[in-house]
Amino acid sequence: MTTRTYRSTRRDEAASITRAVILDTALERFTAQGYSATTIADIATHADVAVNTIYASIGGKAQLVLALIERARTDPSITSTLDGVGRTDTGRAALERLAHGVRTSSEHSQRVIAVMQDAAASEPSVADAVHRTELGYRANLDSTVGHLRSLPDFRDELDTRAVQDALWFYFGFSPWRTLIALGWDWDRTEHWLALQAWREIYRVPQD
Template structure:
């Protein structure tokens, strides 16, 4: 009896875990769609529960309150596999422009996949202290990731003389940071491909040594 019971328990636990994961995913998707449609400030936990087809206590138990939900959504971009893939490509690049293009393309893919979340988190940060703090943390992680590019350019001997790693990262943050893609793509309707090419060109012009070594 005990052997049979113990044999069934992992199966039941797996089914329970799958159900919980499905509920959590439904809640997160419902929250994001509501945030996009109505704005973060106007959406309630009750709204999210109704859209997800579950109860309010289930939302709190599965994901927490609105700020906690927003934190999970924000980290989708940070945790996207494209981030590590892009950094690996930058570190492996043997040509300076190829390194810049790899970074530009990877950042573009991450933003393209998560643009709705980016737009929501910027507006949410203005009304929720917890979201604002998480946005600063995400921005710091992202800025450190951008810093991999000037490190590689310096290793290749291609970084503009006199340009420090910190200053080069500042330039990349200005060009590839959260506001730039949102401005060009979401507000000015630039195509993603054109935006990627233009930003990569500006990064190359700002970071690379010229033909005369300057």
């Protein structure tokens, strides 16, 4: 009985490692040559696995992208960021903490974001997953609004929807992608977006 359990554990570990290798390789190939131009055979060659192994463990190209999205979505830094924002006692500190967490997640996941948007153009299942991912991400941002409203110097004329929109405008997918594409580095992008959001949501002393 113990031997069978041990062997089962070893098989599970090997399968997990193989899955990770396949996903890492798929991400590299999709990034290097685009979703449409990449084939399962190409991924299998670079991952040093059989084509049937990819289909059996994950599925086709669309399923590979969906698995990459799910892996990024469960990044533990998201929960850590939200917890950190909730422990701040000033608006500026809260938005700087939020900006840093979003930057860390975005920097880590930028290739996945680019691949999922590329694949969404031709794969309805991926397009649906992208939409659900955006909704989930926006819900995470929205969850900080109550705390932001409770901090000193909050602009009372802003209703909840206005704050939600401001958070999406500064910390959604688009601003990071746009500024990085313009040649900004991650540090500059992080600090600028945090500053602009602070000025939008709180009464900021005039210079």
